[in-house]
Each structure stands twice: as structure tokens, then as C-alpha cells.
Amino acid sequence: MSALLELHGLEVEIEGLPILRGVDLEVRPGEILGVVGETGAGKSMTARSILDLLPAKASLSFDTCTFAGEDFIPARARQLARGHRIGFVPQRPRGSLNPVFRVGKQIVDTLRRLRGMARREAKEEALNLLRSVRITDPERVYRSYPHELSGGMCQRVCIAIALAGEPELIIADEPTTGLDVTIQAEILKLLGEVIAEHNAAGMLITHDLGVVADVCDRVAVMYAGRVINLGTTLEIYREALHPYANQLVSIASSLDSGGTPREIPGRVPNPGDELAACAFAPRCFRAEDDCFGEEPPLIHIEGQMAFCHHPLTSEAASV
Amino acid sequence: MTGPSDTLVLRDLTKIFRIKTGSFRHADLRAVDDVSVSITPGRTLAVVGESGSGKTTLARLILRLIDPTGGSIRLEGTDITRMKGAALEDMRGRMQIVFQDPYDSLSPWQTVGRTVAEPLILHENMSMQDATEPVARMLERVGLSPEHARRYPHELSGGQAQRVGIARAMITNPALVVLDEPTSSLDMSVQSQILLLLQSLQEERNISYLFISHDLTVVRYIAHDLAVMYLGKVVESGPAAEVFASPRHPYTEALLKAAPRPDPHYKTDHVHLLGEQPSALDRAPGCPLYGRCPIAEDVCADTPQELVEIEAGHRVACWKRT
Ligand SMILES: Nc1ncnc2c1ncn2[C@@H]1O[C@H](COP(=O)(O)OP(=O)(O)OP(=O)(O)O)[C@@H](O)[C@H]1O
Ligand code: SF4
Ligand SMILES: [Mg+2]
Numbered sequence: 001m002s003a004l005l006e007l008h009g010l011e012v013e014i015e016g017l018p019i020l021r022g023v024d025l026e027v028r029p030g031e032i033l034g035v036v037g038e039t040g041a042g043k044s045m046t047a048r049s050i051l052d053l054l055p056a057k058a059s060l061s062f063d064t065c066t067f068a069g070e071d072f073i074p075a076r077a078r079q080l081a082r083g084h085r086i087g088f089v090p091q092r093p094r095g096s097l098n099p100v101f102r103v104g105k106q107i108v109d110t111l112r113r114l115r116g117m118a119r120r121e122a123k124e125e126a127l128n129l130l131r132s133v134r135i136t137d138p139e140r141v142y143r144s145y146p147h148e149l150s151g152g153m154c155q156r157v158c159i160a161i162a163l164a165g166e167p168e169l170i171i172a173d174e175p176t177t178g179l180d181v182t183i184q185a186e187i188l189k190l191l192g193e194v195i196a197e198h199n200a201a202g203m204l205i206t207h208d209l210g211v212v213a214d215v216c217d218r219v220a221v222m223y224a225g226r227v228i229n230l231g232t233t234l235e236i237y238r239e240a241l242h243p244y245a246n247q248l249v250s251i252a253s254s255l256d257s258g259g260t261p262r263e264i265p266g267r268v269p270n271p272g273d274e275l276a277a278c279a280f281a282p283r284c285f286r287a288e289d290d291c292f293g294e295e296p297p298l299i300h301i302e303g304q305m306a307f308c309h310h311p312l313t314s315e316a317a318s319v
Numbered sequence: 320m321t322g323p324s325d326t327l328v329l330r331d332l333t334k335i336f337r338i339k340t341g342s343f344r345h346a347d348l349r350a351v352d353d354v355s356v357s358i359t360p361g362r363t364l365a366v367v368g369e370s371g372s373g374k375t376t377l378a379r380l381i382l383r384l385i386d387p388t389g390g391s392i393r394l395e396g397t398d399i400t401r402m403k404g405a406a407l408e409d410m411r412g413r414m415q416i417v418f419q420d421p422y423d424s425l426s427p428w429q430t431v432g433r434t435v436a437e438p439l440i441l442h443e444n445m446s447m448q449d450a451t452e453p454v455a456r457m458l459e460r461v462g463l464s465p466e467h468a469r470r471y472p473h474e475l476s477g478g479q480a481q482r483v484g485i486a487r488a489m490i491t492n493p494a495l496v497v498l499d500e501p502t503s504s505l506d507m508s509v510q511s512q513i514l515l516l517l518q519s520l521q522e523e524r525n526i527s528y529l530f531i532s533h534d535l536t537v538v539r540y541i542a543h544d545l546a547v548m549y550l551g552k553v554v555e556s557g558p559a560a561e562v563f564a565s566p567r568h569p570y571t572e573a574l575l576k577a578a579p580r581p582d583p584h585y586k587t588d589h590v591h592l593l594g595e596q597p598s599a600l601d602r603a604p605g606c607p608l609y610g611r612c613p614i615a616e617d618v619c620a621d622t623p624q625e626l627v628e629i630e631a632g633h634r635v636a637c638w639k640r641t
Binding site for chain 1: 369370476477478506507508509510511512514515533535536537539540573574577578579580581582583585587588589590591592595
């Protein structure tokens with residue numbers, strides 16, 4: 001199956017500090033790819049690279065990048081990035097809506113900009129979009145200001161705006177962080193449904209492994225500016241090849257099943273810190289000399305890919 | 320159910336905020352409504368519920384940062400509901416708080432040493448000089464080194480900053496520590512470290528925790544007892560294991576079912592309640608869940624149900640489930 005979005009060797013530097021150190025990932029048509037990792041791993045920066053939302057002082061390079069089979073230059077192809085073929089759902093929905101304009105106007109403006117619609121036609125379509133995100137009284141929400149709506153309702157509006165350009169890919173960065181549990185569940189369900197209804201694909205950034213397990217088909221695990229493990233959600237949760245991904249999942253599942261909280265010794269490196277050949281080596285329970293001196297190889301096993309000298313394959317894990 | 324040895328006993332605790340709704344109109348918002356719970360030494364009571372359910376107001380009432388409208392608060396047998404001035408300042412050493420955002424809660428221009436010493440200086444009239452030794456010991460106890468005393472908050476990681484917050488809360492050897500979402504801004508591997516630390520401090524010092532959280536995974540692990548709040552009311556309470564295993568209130572049920580779990584085979588129930596959480600202002604006179612509850616009947620609309628004990632210590636306020 002050919003990928004919808006394919007990225008290789010994406011690097012981002014900000015003021016001389018390496019933020020992304022060669023990100024490889026691939027989003028397939030119709031799937032939702034989860035991107036997980038701890039604070040500072042580079043999840044948001046990866047999304048921002050694709051969306052052309054990097055800070056001005058950032059510099060970017062990559063080996064290859066294609067979108068729907070065409071070469072695609074992140075941070076230059078504004079047309080593609082800015083909401084037309086790729087829609088964006090932000091983390092803080094209220095903050096990302098303009099507080100001084102009514103919701104309806106903000107959707108209408110987006111439709112006019114992206115799809116060149118006339119005002120009247122855009123209003124019709126805006127109400128349709130509000131209906132498509134399961135808002136039961138679209139007329140009222142259309143006339144509301146963001147502060148008159150709940151957090152969950154604002155996020156529905158943001159999803160409607162992300163859908164306005166009829167995108168092929170929807171990127172959501174922590175779309176439910178800060179929302180209540182029952183509202184989070186509704187928003188996740190909605191996201192999954194609209195992505196399917198629009199024949200789009202999704203990229204869902206989160207640090208919550210529960211959210212990934214709930215909605216993602218595959219998952220990319222990031223550490224220190226790289227995707228170090230990628231595979232189907234089932235495979236990664238069953239037995240992730242990479243020791244970091246493997247421990248992250250087992251910490252979460254052991255706590256969930258009432259076990260003692262476990263920790264990974266040490267801490268996540270900051271950009272600019274001196275790194276071993278494998279950035280995880282100083283914290284890794286499987287590390288040997290080669291991990292410090294030689295770049296870990298890319299390995300493919302049963303639908304997973306990982307960068308590691310000593311991956312946790314079944315026979316290795318049972319030793 | 321409550322005894323003289325309880326660390327904290329709340330009886331019918333109520334806080335009503337007067338809200339301006341127009342130029343001459345006001346409405347009463349019952350942020351905390353008739354809450355009665357207690358915590359014994361060495362135990363953790365978790366309070367869960369969605370935003371706006373009154374969890375943080377409850378914490379601020381207990382710490383006497385705001386005055387209650389009604390009801391009473393007893394800390395180690397002493398009624399502190401209306402306590403003021405020097406008496407209250409002395410009492411503050413017995414109850415402390417750890418906040419959600421570790422950086423926000425530390426003053427940026429103050430060294431870690433000064434921050435941790437502050438409760439000793441304020442509530443136990445110690446000098447900064449005398450505090451140096453206990454501060455160093457406390458820093459070591461929470462997994463930092465005495466050298467950290469000279470650092471400023473921006474020189475700390477999130478996990479280290481939260482350890483400083485914990486050191487500050489523990490230094491006066493309080494009977495009660497309120498933990499307001501203490502791990503929700505931390506990464507998972509750091510969150511584990513903080514949970515283990517809190518637990519070992521509790522065992523060592525027999526502290527009572529009031530643990531406020533919306534993260535049910537963490538609560539499942541750390542809580543002995545659980546109180547579920549909805550729009551200011553405790554709708555269900557009891558031993559945590561029992562409530563998790565057999566939730567009886569439809570709201571508790573919805574909360575447990577909506578929480579995603581790190582298991583791809585687990586099916587989250589995405590829509591269990593109807594509609595949106597209303598504001599506490601336009602709440603039905605009866606059950607606070609009325610309007611969103613999937614099993615409500617007419618009686619629920621206008622007659623409030625009290626908490627009824629359905630099994631030892633397990634209490635539920637619901638007409639259909641008691
Ligand atoms: N505007 C900026 N200028 C300089 N550095 C930045 C900027 N924004 C982010 N960074 C740095 O880039 C790195 C990657 O950040 P990013 O926001 O992508 O992480 P993340 O994985 O999204 O983390 P989180 O889980 O906290 O959202 C971090 O070290 C961060 O401090
Ligand atoms: S390469 Fe070595 S250090 Fe890195 S994750 Fe694999 S085993 Fe651990
Ligand atoms: Mg981010």
C-alpha cells in the first residue's frame with residue numbers, strides 16, 4: 001500500500017540546537033497514526049514541520065517527503081499545508097479560535113479562503129460542517145462567540161474548521177488534553193468518525209497511551225527528536241521491539257492493571273545535550289558498548305520498524 | 320463511621336458563590352454542596368470528578384483559604400471552620416498542599432532552599448539559619464541533593480520541581496496534605512517516581528492525603544477511599560477498590576467507562592451520558608445528573624436523593640440504584 005504522507009530524514013534546528021534529528025514516518029490512506037513520546041521528544045515540531053508552522057528562526061531539511069505521491073516540501077508548500085489538503089486540530093481549542101469573532105464568521109472565512117466560496121454558499125456549508133461534527137443546534141453555535149461555548153464544543157468547532165478544506169490528512173496535536181474524561185471520549189469518537197467519513201487519514205499526537213490504544217491503527221514512538229519505533233498498535237502494545245517503547249507501554253499497562261508504578265532511570269535529554277550513538281543508551285537496560293559507539297541499525301520485524309542494536313524480539317525477550 | 324482519631328472530618332460542608340447574572344440580579348452557585356467525608360491517619364481519600372465539579376473549591380475550603388458558607392471542618396479533632404489569626408497560622412503547619420503545576424507553585428526568584436524553609440519560618444518561627452539543616456535532610460528525603468537548595472526553579476526539570484513542592488509540603492510534618500493533581504503535568508516515567516515517593520512518605524509518617532485527580536489510573540493505584548463529585552455534590556463514595564469494581568452511580572459508571580486504557584483490546588464506551596455538563600447555576604433541584612442521566616425517572620428531577628449506604632462504607636446518591 002503506498003503511503004499518503006512519507007517523510008524521511010526530517011531535521012529541524014533552532015538556533016543551532018538539533019530539535020529533530022532525522023524523523024522517518026509514513027501515514028497510510030485511511031489510517032490513524034498515533035505519535036507518542038514524552039515532553040520535548042519532538043512530536044509537535046514534527047507536526048509543525050508538515051504544517052508549515054515552524055518558528056521563524058527554525059531551519060529545516062529532509063531527504064525525501066511525498067504527499068499523495070507528489071514531492072512535497074514542508075515549510076514551503078503553503079497551499080498544501082495551510083488547511084487545504086492537510087487540516088489541523090490544535091491542543092487548546094479556545095485559544096486557537098479568534099475571541100472577537102463569532103464562530104460562524106470564522107468558518108465562513110476559512111471556506112472562502114480555501115474553497116473560494118461565495119458568502120451565502122459558505123454559510124450553508126458552515127452549518128453543514130457544524131452538523132457534521134454532531135452539533136445539534138448549529139444555528140446557535142454559528143452565532144456564538146468562542147467564550148460562550150464549552151471546551152468540548154470549541155473543539156468540535158475546531159474540527160469543523162479543520163474539515164473545511166476537505167483535507168486528505170488531519171493532524172491533531174493533543175486534541176483532548178485538558179478536556180474532561182467523558183468529553184475526551186466523545187471528541188475521540190468524533191475524530192475517528194469524521195476521518196473515516198471524509199476518506200481522510202489522521203495523525204494523532206498524544207502522550208496518553210490510553211488514547212492511542214483507543215483510536216490509532218499504528219503508532220510511532222519518538223525519543224529525542226527521532227521516531228525510534230513504529231508499528232501497528234497491536235504489535236507495539238504486545239511487544240515493542242525498541243526497549244524504550246517497550247518500557248513505556250509496560251509502565252502504562254502495569255499501572256493500569258493495579259501494579260506498582262515503574263520508572264525508567266535517568267531523564268529525557270534536552271536539545272544540545274551530548275548524545276550517545278543511540279540517544280537512549282544511558283537509560284537502556286539492554287545497552288552494550290556498540291549502543292554508545294555505533295548508530296543503531298534500522299530493523300524490520302513483523303510489521304514493526306525500530307532503530308536498535310538489541311531489539312526485544314520474542315526469543316531475546318524470553319532470555 | 321467517623322471517630323475521634325480521624326485526621327479530617329467534613330460535615331455538610333457548603334460553599335455558595337454569589338454570581339452576578341445581570342445588573343441587579345444575582346444567582347447562587349453551590350460550588351460545594353453538603354459534603355461530608357473523613358480521612359483517617361495514613362490513608363488517602365481521592366476526590367474525582369470533571370472540571371467545575373468543585374474539587375479545587377473543596378481543597379481551598381479545607382485549607383481555610385476561603386470561608387465556607389455552612390457546615391464544619393475538623394482537623395485532628397479541632398474545629399477549624401471559623402478559626403482565625405494566630406491560631407489559624409499555627410494550624411497551617413498541620414495541613415499543607417502540593418499543586419498541579421510544579422513551576423507555577425514555586426516563586427521564580429526564590430531559591431529552592433528558601434522555598435522549602437518557608438513553612439518552618441512562617442508557622443514554626445524558625446530562622447532561615449536554623450532551617451538549613453532540616454531543609455537539607457528533607458531535600459535528600461525527596462530524592463534531591465542538599466546542593467539543590469541553592470538552585471532556582473528554572474534550573475529544575477518538571478519532576479525535580481514537583482519534588483521541591485513535596486518537600487515544602489512535608490517539612491512541617493503535617494497531618495494532612497492536599498494533593499491537587501500532583502502528577503498530571505508530568506511524563507509517565509516521572510509520574511511513577513512521584514507516586515512512589517508520595518506513597519513511601521505516607522507510610523513513613525502516617526500522613527493523610529486528600530488526592531484530587533481526574534486521572535483514574537493514578538487514583539486506582541494510590542487511593543484507599545474514593546469520593547466522586549458532580550456539580551458540587553458527592554454522588555458516590557466508599558473504599559476505592561469496591562467503587563472501581565462495582566460503581567453504582569450512573570455518573571461514576573460513565574466516568575469509568577469513558578476513561579481510555581492502554582490496551583488495544585479494551586473497548587472504551589464513548590458516549591454514556593446525554594448532552595453536556597450544565598453550569599452549576601442551572602442545575603435541576605433534584606439529582607445533579609438529571610438531564611444527562613441515561614436512566615433517570617421523574618422523581619430524579621425535583622427530589623434530591625441523599626447518600627445511602629448500600630454496603631459497608633459504600634454510599635450512593637441515586638434513586639434508581641439504592
Ligand atoms: N519556539 C521554540 N524555540 C526553541 N526551541 C523550541 C521551540 N519550541 C519547542 N522547542 C524545543 O523543541 C524540542 C521539541 O519540542 P516539541 O514541542 O516538538 O516536543 P513535544 O514532543 O511536542 O513535547 P510535549 O509533549 O511537551 O508537547 C523541545 O526541546 C523544545 O524545548
Ligand atoms: S540501541 Fe542499544 S541502547 Fe539503544 S535502545 Fe537498542 S539496546 Fe538500548
Ligand atoms: Mg507538543
